[in-house]
Amino acid sequence: GESTMSDTENQDLLWEIGDDGVAWLTLNRPDAANAITPDQRNRTIELMEAASGDLNVRAVVITAAGERHFCTGADLRVSRIPVNPGPDDAPEKALGDVGRNIKRGAQRLVASIMDCEKPVIAAVNGTAAGIGAHIAFAADLVIAADNAKFIEVFVRRGITPDGGGAYILPRLIGLQKAKELIFPGRDVKAEEAERIG
Secondary structure (H helix, E strand, O other), X not given: OOOEEEOOOXXXXXXXXXXXXXXXXXXXXXXXXOOEOHHHHHHHHHHHHHHHOOOOOOEEEEEEOOOOEEEXXXXXXXXXXXXXXXXXXXXXXXXXXXXXXXXXXXXXXXXXXXXXXXXXEEEEOOEEEOHHHHHHHHOOXXXXXXXXXXXXXXXXXXXXXXXXXXXXXXXXXXXXXXXXXXXXXXXXXXXXXXXXX
């Protein structure tokens, strides 16, 4: 069959199914270091869920445009928690707003990759930071370019790792090694990432 491309109006996220049954999901915001927007996140969740039941899809490859960045995390310029106005004397946010936002967002994204019934390969072509690293960790297989690096960037933002990273990473490399990466938030180059698993 012919390869199909959807999202023709929104080129931030490309989806193409080749004749070989390999679906390519490409984050396409290289000018923004492929930081992921809420729209891209939600569309990715839909595509991962749809791929499971699509007879045209035999495997999914997640990659990104450009040569420097796979995904540098959530785009904080557009990822704002909606404010739910309450009475005048109420606090600005309801208890649990942040947690609910993470569950609906980053956590669902990572879960959709892990739950996809087709093999998912992360083709990491540069920096994978924050949720970008967790997208890779959630995939069944990771192929990383020589210039790839993985960064648990959360400590630099003063927040805990969300989107399943604190759960997945220790299962890949062990609890102690995961702490060594998460606590200082240091860059892990492709060679070291391969060595530690």
